[in-house]
Amino acid sequence: QQQVKQSPQSLIVQKGGIPIINCAYENTAFDYFPWYQQFPGKGPALLIAIRPDVSEKKEGRFTISFNKSAKQFSLHIMDSQPGDSATYFCAASKGGTYKYIFGTGTRLKVLA
Amino acid sequence: GAVVSQHPSWVICKSGTSVKIECRSLDFQATTMFWYRQFPKQSLMLMATSNEGSKATYEQGVEKDKFLINHASLTLSTLTVTSAHPEDSSFYICSAFTGTVYEQYFGPGTRLTVT
Numbered sequence: 001q002q003q004v005k006q007s008p009q010s011l012i013v014q015k016g017g018i019p020i021i022n023c024a025y026e027n028t029a030f031d032y033f034p035w036y037q038q039f040p041g042k043g044p045a046l047l048i049a050i051r052p053d054v055s056e057k058k059e060g061r062f063t064i065s066f067n068k069s070a071k072q073f074s075l076h077i078m079d080s081q082p083g084d085s086a087t088y089f090c091a092a093s094k095g096g097t098y099k100y101i102f103g104t105g106t107r108l109k110v111l112a
Numbered sequence: 113g114a115v116v117s118q119h120p121s122w123v124i125c126k127s128g129t130s131v132k133i134e135c136r137s138l139d140f141q142a143t144t145m146f147w148y149r150q151f152p153k154q155s156l157m158l159m160a161t162s163n164e165g166s167k168a169t170y171e172q173g174v175e176k177d178k179f180l181i182n183h184a185s186l187t188l189s190t191l192t193v194t195s196a197h198p199e200d201s202s203f204y205i206c207s208a209f210t211g212t213v214y215e216q217y218f219g220p221g222t223r224l225t226v227t
Contacts, residue, residue: 032214034214034215034216036218041203041221041223042220042221043116043118043205043207043218043219043220043221044156044205044218045218046215046216046217046218049214049215089155089156093214095214098144098209098214098216099146099158099161100146100156100158100216102155102156103155104154104155105153105154105155107153
């Protein structure tokens with residue numbers, strides 16, 4: 001119940017494409033869902049996050065879609081660029097603990 | 113704002129020695145800091161939660177006597193890997209939590225290599 005399942009494991013898209021990364025969870029007590037971007041040898045950086053009372057959130061080229069009934073959420077990267085090539089992690093947090101449960105990660109490569 | 117630093121960024125030590133890693137919140141006070149471990153091409157694994165002025169809470173399976181955590185102030189937490197062995201080689205990342213929003217701010221990580 002504490003797991004967050006993330007797919008796909010890896011993804012290759014052409015420049016300008018829209019990669020979509022999906023995450024699913026079981027624990028309905030989770031109430032905060034962030035996405036992080038990590039480059040090799042660096043710490044994760046927050047991209048965007050969503051709470052369960054919202055079905056979609058956009059920040060720049062990044063969009064989170066959230067389906068509460070299906071217990072799924074996804075990250076869309078619009079107009080992807082080679083500089084977006086990185087590993088992306090979804091996470092879930094339960095209010096009160098503030099601990100993150102991370103997904104397994106998706107390695108994205110955007111071809112020039 | 114919300115910058116977290118780690119020191120050192122990279123350390124090599126000999127088997128049997130101890131190494132200390134510092135995590136600092138530079139422009140905010142962190143009520144809670146978290147320590148993660150990450151193996152190559154794998155996800156982040158939470159090791160422990162550190163609250164200022166109190167004992168750290170370790171996740172199941174993490175040896176508290178091997179990974180000593182101290183959170184002496186609202187801007188500094190330290191992780192000491194005691195009697196290090198080659199299997200402790202990993203990428204260690206800290207994050208800081210302000211207590212007012214859900215976001216965790218991550219440090220740049222410390223690469224530990226035990227020879």
